[in-house]
Amino acid sequence: MAGATNASGAVEAAxxxxxxxxxxxxxxxxxxxxxxxxxxxxxxxxxxxASISKPWEQVAVGKNMQYxxxxxxxxxxxxxxxxxxxxxxxxxxxxxxIEFFTHGAPVGESVEGSVALxxxxxxxxxxxxxxxxxxQALLPANSAYRMNASRPSVVMIQTIAGADTKFRWAEICQTx
Amino acid sequence: xxxxxxxxxxxxxPNAEGYRGFTLGQFSFRRDEYFAxxxxxxxxxxxxxxxxxRAMQRDIAWDFFYGIVNFDGVFGTMNHYGTVDLFAGRxxxxxxxxxxxxxxxxxxxxxxxxxxxxxxxxxxxxFDPFASPHETGPAxxxxxxxxxxxxxxxxxxxxxxxxxxxxxxxxxDENGHPLNRMFLDVPQDEPVVEAEPGxxxxxxxxxxxNYLARSQVTWNPSVVSVCKDxxxxxxxxxxxxxxxxxxDRVEWFIQLSDEIxxxxxxxxxxxxxSRVVMKAGDVCAMPADIRHQGYSPKRSMLLVWENGDPNxxxxxxxxxxxxxxxxx
Numbered sequence: 001m002a003g004a005t006n007a008s009g010a011v012e013a014a015x016x017x018x019x020x021x022x023x024x025x026x027x028x029x030x031x032x033x034x035x036x037x038x039x040x041x042x043x044x045x046x047x048x049x050a051s052i053s054k055p056w057e058q059v060a061v062g063k064n065m066q067y068x069x070x071x072x073x074x075x076x077x078x079x080x081x082x083x084x085x086x087x088x089x090x091x092x093x094x095x096x097x098i099e100f101f102t103h104g105a106p107v108g109e110s111v112e113g114s115v116a117l118x119x120x121x122x123x124x125x126x127x128x129x130x131x132x133x134x135x136q137a138l139l140p141a142n143s144a145y146r147m148n149a150s151r152p153s154v155v156m157i158q159t160i161a162g163a164d165t166k167f168r169w170a171e172i173c174q175t176x
Numbered sequence: 177x178x179x180x181x182x183x184x185x186x187x188x189x190p191n192a193e194g195y196r197g198f199t200l201g202q203f204s205f206r207r208d209e210y211f212a213x214x215x216x217x218x219x220x221x222x223x224x225x226x227x228x229x230r231a232m233q234r235d236i237a238w239d240f241f242y243g244i245v246n247f248d249g250v251f252g253t254m255n256h257y258g259t260v261d262l263f264a265g266r267x268x269x270x271x272x273x274x275x276x277x278x279x280x281x282x283x284x285x286x287x288x289x290x291x292x293x294x295x296x297x298x299x300x301x302x303f304d305p306f307a308s309p310h311e312t313g314p315a316x317x318x319x320x321x322x323x324x325x326x327x328x329x330x331x332x333x334x335x336x337x338x339x340x341x342x343x344x345x346x347x348x349d350e351n352g353h354p355l356n357r358m359f360l361d362v363p364q365d366e367p368v369v370e371a372e373p374g375x376x377x378x379x380x381x382x383x384x385x386n387y388l389a390r391s392q393v394t395w396n397p398s399v400v401s402v403c404k405d406x407x408x409x410x411x412x413x414x415x416x417x418x419x420x421x422x423x424d425r426v427e428w429f430i431q432l433s434d435e436i437x438x439x440x441x442x443x444x445x446x447x448x449x450s451r452v453v454m455k456a457g458d459v460c461a462m463p464a465d466i467r468h469q470g471y472s473p474k475r476s477m478l479l480v481w482e483n484g485d486p487n488x489x490x491x492x493x494x495x496x497x498x499x500x501x502x503x504x
Binding site for chain 1: 307309310311312313314336337338340357358359360361362363365366367368369370371372374375378379380381382383384385386389400401402403404405406408425426428430431432433434435440447448449450451452453454455456457458459460461462463474475481482483485488497499500501502504
């Protein structure tokens with residue numbers, strides 16, 4: 001349906017619908033090859049990856065040297081984790097609560113990526129952040145954190161490859 | 177042919193249409209009502225002036241970005257992070273075979289200032305090179321004022337994360353960032369952040385999608401979070417990426433909303449390698465030896481993920497690091 005005339009003199013639609021995706025409703029594009037190898041593009045879909053992952057697995061969907069982009073199927077309660085550097089979490093589907101504590105077992109600066117804590121954190125409660133769809137949070141360096149999600153949700157994490165990172169390129173990426 | 181020189185610059189008095197001409201080394205630039213003209217010792221080139229200004233705006237705003245900013249299949253810049261190659265035909269197979277390609281290596285401050293001078297003189301008050309075609313008037317016609325506010329927008333780059341104390345602030349109506357007309361249906365709620373006494377300012381969050389829905393510009397990545405050299409650089413896209421970006425490192429695209437199609441070509445010759453269609457949730461690497469141009473039929477949200485390691489381009493160029501992200 002036609003809307004207003006804009007600055008260029010063209011007539012735009014009366015309204016627009018932004019198309020997002022979810023764990024229950026996603027549609028995948030792809031690489032149409034002309035003269036290349038599809039594996040060079042490592043093409044995947046984060047919702048599809050979450051749909052085939054176990055709760056709290058941190059599956060790499062992007063890798064740029066040591067840096068990774070992980071996708072997590074958030075469901076129930078995660079274990080406690082920490083990292084020597086800042087990380088960032090974005091909710092791509094669902095509500096995810098993140099609890100933060102200080103703790104007395106920081107990992108060394110040379111250790112990259114998230115690390116599981118052997119026991120509950122022994123420090124002070126720092127607070128909590130509740131992410132909903134499209135929200136991003138800081139996971140501060142050296143804090144202990146865990147996540148809670150009452151229904152299957154999807155979280156994207158900006159971090160560095162570490163002990164928690166699962167690499168499953170052949171399973172998740174377009175190969176032909 | 178390539179030369180390195182002190183790179184003199186100059187400009188002329190306004191021509192009949194009211195626009196100044198410029199030189200940068202042995203390149204010269206002029207415009208008339210419809211077109212930008214570039215010439216160099218072995219050839220010359222013509223571009224629609226609106227496409228030329230949109231490309232030049234990105235090249236300046238990104239400070240020559242990572243790798244190559246092709247204005248089109250002939251003319252552009254390659255960043256060496258301190259100096260910039262200004263080239264014609266360098267990444268065009270026909271020009272190369274005919275030995276008509278030409279480039280000059282120029283100190284970054286010199287090319288930056290001359291590009292800014294060209295953009296300021298050639299951008300009329302009716303035209304915003306950062307805007308989508310629906311959101312701006314024409315670039316064409318005789319000289320008609322200027323639009324300095326539009327072409328000198330501050331580049332947004334968080335040092336840690338948007339909405340942390342002292343870092344980049346949220347966008348809202350009050351600070352001049354209304355919702356874009358194509359994102360009126362994007363949720364506006366913000367995350368719950370509860371910090372215990374003594375930890376105020378150490379926990380933070382923000383609505384990334386609301387932040388993007390309020391972007392005033394298209395095809396202009398801005399940094400929202402930083403994990404050492406890992407940079408989240410989301411952007412909103414509408415119509416066509418005004419440049420053809422030639423990579424000097426692997427770059428990742430994460431489609432957050434709607435759909436973009438990418439034409440992917442060989443970086444050095446321009447021959448087609450693939451077409452990539454990305455829908456919400458899709459993730460795709462752009463290898464370090466390609467160039468790409470995106471087409472977004474509706475304003476969309478794209479997360480561009482970069483590795484800003486200053487040594488990375490040399491590692492890849494020397495073969496010490498691969499041009500693609502993973503072996504499998």
